[in-house]
Amino acid sequence: VSRALRVVLLGCGTVGRGFLELLERERPRLIRRHGIDPQVVRILVRRPGLRDGIDPAVVTTSPLDAIDTPADIVLELMGGLHTAGALIRRALVRGQSVVTANKALLATAADELAALASKKGAFLGFEAAVCGGVPIIRTLRDSLAGVSITSLEGVVNGTCNYILTRMERGSSYVEAVQAARECGFAEADPSMDVSGEDAAQKMTILSRLAFDEPIRRVERSGIERVTRADVAATRAGGSVLRQVAVAQRVAGGISVSVGLRSISGTHPLARLDGEENGVIIRGEAIGELVLTGRGAGSLPTASAVLADVIACAGEREGRKAAA
Ligand code: HSE
Numbered sequence: 550v551s552r553a554l555r556v557v558l559l560g561c562g563t564v565g566r567g568f569l570e571l572l573e574r575e576r577p578r579l580i581r582r583h584g585i586d587p588q589v590v591r592i593l594v595r596r597p598g599l600r601d602g603i604d605p606a607v608v609t610t611s612p613l614d615a616i617d618t619p620a621d622i623v624l625e626l627m628g629g630l631h632t633a634g635a636l637i638r639r640a641l642v643r644g645q646s647v648v649t650a651n652k653a654l655l656a657t658a659a660d661e662l663a664a665l666a667s668k669k670g671a672f673l674g675f676e677a678a679v680c681g682g683v684p685i686i687r688t689l690r691d692s693l694a695g696v697s698i699t700s701l702e703g704v705v706n707g708t709c710n711y712i713l714t715r716m717e718r719g720s721s722y723v724e725a726v727q728a729a730r731e732c733g734f735a736e737a738d739p740s741m742d743v744s745g746e747d748a749a750q751k752m753t754i755l756s757r758l759a760f761d762e763p764i765r766r767v768e769r770s771g772i773e774r775v776t777r778a779d780v781a782a783t784r785a786g787g788s789v790l791r792q793v794a795v796a797q798r799v800a801g802g803i804s805v806s807v808g809l810r811s812i813s814g815t816h817p818l819a820r821l822d823g824e825e826n827g828v829i830i831r832g833e834a835i836g837e838l839v840l841t842g843r844g845a846g847s848l849p850t851a852s853a854v855l856a857d858v859i860a861c862a863g864e865r866e867g868r869k870a871a872a
Contacts, residue, residue: 551580554587554862557620559612559636560627561594561603563733564650564677567847568626568854569603575855585862591618593627612636622861624854625649626677628737630657637662644669646865648857650677650850656750659757672864674857679751680705680826682849683842684856689758689830696832698759700797705751707824707845708735708742709772709792714822716780717789722773734824734845745769745792745807752794752805755828765802772809783811789819817841 558565572579572587580586592608593615599605609615616623616636623640625647627633634654640647641662649655655662655678666673676686680703689698704710711734712725720728726743729735734742741747749769756764772792783790793810796803812819817839821827826844831837843849 551584551586552862552866554585554622554858555590555620556587556858557591557593557615557618557623558589559593559615559623559625559633561592561600562626562628562737563847564850564854565592565624565626567851568624571848571851571855579859583859583862584866585859587622587858587862590620591615595627616640620645621865622646622648622672622858624858625651626854627651628653630654634658638665641665641669641671641673644671646672646674646861648672648674648677648854648861650675650854652678652747652750652754656753659754670868672861674861675754676857677850677853679754680828680840680842681707681824681844681846682852683826683828683840683844684853685755685828685840686758686853687856688838688840689755693759693830693832693835693838696834698830698832700795700831701752701755701759701828702793702795702818702831703752703755703828704791704818704821704826705755705794705828705844706742706745706748706792707826707843708739709748710821710826710844711824712743712772713775713780713790713792716775716777717784719777721777722775729824732824733847743773744771745794748792748794748807749805752796752807756796756803756805759796759830760798760803762798763802764796765799765804767805769807770809775809784814786811787814788812789814791818791821793818 715725794807824845827841
């Protein structure tokens with residue numbers, strides 16, 4: 550027997566559409582394996598109009614209409630700080646479960662939102678906020694809960710990796726940025742990607758999970774000035790240019806830095822291609838652990854959203870069983 554799970558979807562862009570597609574593909578398995586049958590009861594969109602495969606009756610342009618629709622889970626995939634933050638808080642305050650991919654919001658408000666969720670007994674999932682289809686959030690929070698982590702080093706922005714590896718194959722910077730936008734990897738404002746801001750937000754979120762000390766400084770520089778000649782010259786020397794994000798312990802806390810780095814061709818992050826992401830986790834008991842995979846794009850990111858929906862349904866069930 551499967552349980553219907555009412556889902557409100559806030560935002561129907563690259564990740565939202567990917568979620569709807571993946572949900573339909575996976576529905577038989579969700580019913581069979583997890584005993585849940587998610588029903589999308591409302592979808593908040595920015596602009597009205599017909600969308601392929603979406604029942605117009607569930608679509609709304611009113612944030613209040615969407616958030617006040619009775620539901621078991623709210624999926625916040627709209628991005629932005631103000632409206633998205635207000636809607637998430639409104640849901641959590643009434644004890645409703647929330648799954649979000651909002652890096653910008655979590656980078657600044659994760660502690661507050663997590664405290665609110667815990668006070669209200671609500672599930673707050675954000676696997677999709679960092680590294681798309683790479684399960685880095687759960688790995689740090691759950692699988693490595695018993696490890697003292699000493700540093701994180703990663704390629705955590707798919708757009709920059711896509712741009713740099715495309716330039717290795719001869720594209721110009723401008724062509725590569727345009728292609729990353731067309732593939733749905735780039736942020737609505739791609740300067741978030743190329744400036745290092747997106748990677749800094751993600752490393753901030755990861756650091757909060759990995760370390761038990763406060764973040765003391767965040768430094769970032771962009772890749773905007775890189776040329777094909779730079780890329781080719783670095784390769785000729787046996788290295789590659791990558792946007793690398795690092796979080797490590799310094800006196801009094803954690804330092805996060807993001808920038809364009811030349812890394813050896815044999816470095817674990819050097820072989821990441823296109824939108825792939827990778828994180829090297831270093832810890833006392835584990836030495837070095839490397840997670841790699843598709844870090845951006847519709848379906849990989851949607852897979853992280855769906856995993857959180859399933860985890861949320863499991864927790865709700867556990868709570869019911871315990872009650
Ligand atoms: N713009 C982001 C990236 C999307 O390129 O990594 C995934 O967070």
